[in-house]
Amino acid sequence: MTGEDGYFGERVARRYDESSADMFLPGIVDTAVDVLAELTGTGTALELGIGTGRIALPLSQRGVKVRGIDLSRAMVARLHAKPGGSAIDVTIGDFSTAQVPDTFSLVYSVFNTITYLTSQEAQVACFRNVAAHLQPGGRFVVEVEVPEVRKLPPGHKIVPLYSSGTQWAFDVYDMSTQSMTSNYIEIENGRGENHSIPFRYVWPSELDLMAQMAGLRLYNRWGGWTRHPFTHESAKHVSVWEKPGY
Structure with missing residues (x-):
């Protein structure tokens, strides 16, 4: 049974940064932020499952305007309590369906967040929701593990x-x-x-089909944020889909 914050209520939120400390290391965060800042360009970015701001805060410190969607008020409260966090606008809701009154040059989902959507229907809906929030030529970035x-x-x-x-x-x-x-x-x-x-694991080819159904096309896929090649031995991938321009 879960509360209004889903599976990331107060009990998880209060320890999240500590329990995920390895993912907050500068070498990991900075590499991801470099890629996301480049893909955003002079536009704005939307993070799905923004959490406590592991990526959103340093990305905003690069001068990128970042907004977020997250189901957990407990996680978002910790984001807003951090220096610079109060400036990041967050919509509380399910990121597969929640609407944000804006369009973006970049929408991104990191650290396996796409798999928190525990049905294929929800993951398909997420891609369609993302497409509706992307400007023509905008891109959707997903970082997720290859199923083990x-x-x-x-x-x-x-x-x-x-x-x-x-x-x-x-x-x-x-x-x-x-x-x-x-x-x-x-x-x-x-x-x-x-x-x-709970999670629903998903294969790269399945994500490509979801993207195609939403009108997006694969732009690039790497084996990680350093943009090294994705191979059959890769443990995860960073995939980028693009919304065609008019």
Whole structure:
């Protein structure tokens, strides 16, 4: 059961930056922001699932006007509490359907956020919503992992993520529905807590078809923010689709 903030309520939000600390390292953030700033150009950008502002804040510090959509008020409250965060306008809602009264030269979704939409229908709707918010010639950028199903031995459905004396995490895959859950167990002060977050994993070719259905065309695909080639061994991809100009 989830509250109005979905799976990123106060309990998750208050620890999000700390638990994802590796993703906040300057070498990771700056490389992504370099690409996004270049693709935005002199226009404006919209982030889907803006969260606590890991990417939006440094991108706005580059002089890019950034807006956001996010379901979690708890996450957005932390963004707005950070220096410069109050200047970023955020629409509260589901980014597959929420409307923002503007159009953009860039819409982007990073760090697997597209997979928080847990049905194919919602992911298709997201592409259509993005297309409606893009200016002619605008681009949609998605950073997402390639599904790790090659790690599954025959007959198994669990992929371990990490373990320690007090923390364990693992993903559970359902190959028949392309659904998965990330499960986290933590013991603190002798008390155990666990939470699970559902996802729908999606293949690059499937995303391309969703883009085509929304009237977008593939502009480029890389194996990461350094723009190295995407290959059959790539663990993730950064894909860019473009809305044709008039």
